[in-house]
Amino acid sequence: MNILLSGSSGFVGSALLEKLNVNKVKMLTRNTDIVDDKSYFYCKDFLSFDFKNRFHDIDVFIHCAARVHIMKDASINPIEEYREVNTAGTLNLARQAAEAGVKRFIFISSIKVNGEQTKIGSPFTAADKPNPQDPYGQSKAEAEEQLLALAKETGLEVVIIRPTLVYGAGVKANFASLMKLVAKGLPLPFGAITTNRRSLVSVYNLVDLIKICIDHPNAVNQVFLVSDDHDLSTADMVRQMGHALSKPAKLIPIPVFCYSLAGKITGKQDMVSRLIGSLQVDISATKKQLDWIPPYKLEDSFRMTADALLREKN
DSSP: OOEEEEOTTSHHHHHHHHHSOGGGEEEEESOGGGTTSTTEEEOSOTTTOOOTTTTTTOOEEEEOOOOOOOTTOOOSSHHHHHIIIIIIIHHHHHHHHHHTTOOEEEEEOOGGGTOSOBBTTBOBOTTSOOOOOSHHHHHHHHHHHHHHHHHHHHOOEEEEEEEOEEESTTOOHHHHHHHHHHHTTOOBSOTTOOSOOBOEEEHHHHHHHHHHHTTOGGGTTEEEEEOOSOOBOHHHHHHHHHHHHTSOOOBOOOOHHHHHHHHHHHTOHHHHHHHHSBBOBOOHHHHHHHTOOOSSOHHHHHHHHHHHHHHHHO
């Protein structure tokens, strides 16, 4: 099984590369310093990339690379910039893959295709109508739709995976910042945020699912949601971080309505919503269709994430 991988230097792509047979993996890269390595192929951008019969021996293309979600996007026209990379660029790669005889195209999408928030007990499913709320999610949703149309047109086997928030060794952004605060033993005002529920997925479970999708017959032209199958409130998540760090979290029970009020005053309702709201996914269809269960328990994934963070400090 020969694999072509994009995004091999990213968070998910690098973790996936570690678990694949590197002798059978070729990678797209924008790093001109390593294009002489026969395992790498230079790709200035997805729209201009040309296969030129170089990948006639590739069986599966795993597309992890993307223009990622940016909290404060200063772009003049963000939707078009997301579309250029995540939609048009993805379709260019997939179409050329089909023309080159690649059998399967695995697209790492996002739960943002479903939306931003759920009600308790009403998780997102893969069968839900897409409801993206921002340019990033919209660009991913459009890519999914066009990929599935391409599958019908060409016979290319398309597999779409929508992860929730991904964490693990090397995670950045808000998850890492919060874990660092817990590691410092600082009091945190999340003690009263106990009734919301968030679905997370460790990069270890996500990578395992991607590997399953490389050749599973039931994955063809399907959309899969993925999580650790263990939802947490914000307070529980912080406590779990403390447990993993062997540093019990110090939580102050600030009433939830205070966050809503602060969000309205500061104009940061979206940020507050992610903190106090819920986003759950139902992965029962994923487990049934692929005969798969997340192999890493949430506690173990948090521990591995914490161990990596502590190694960085030393």
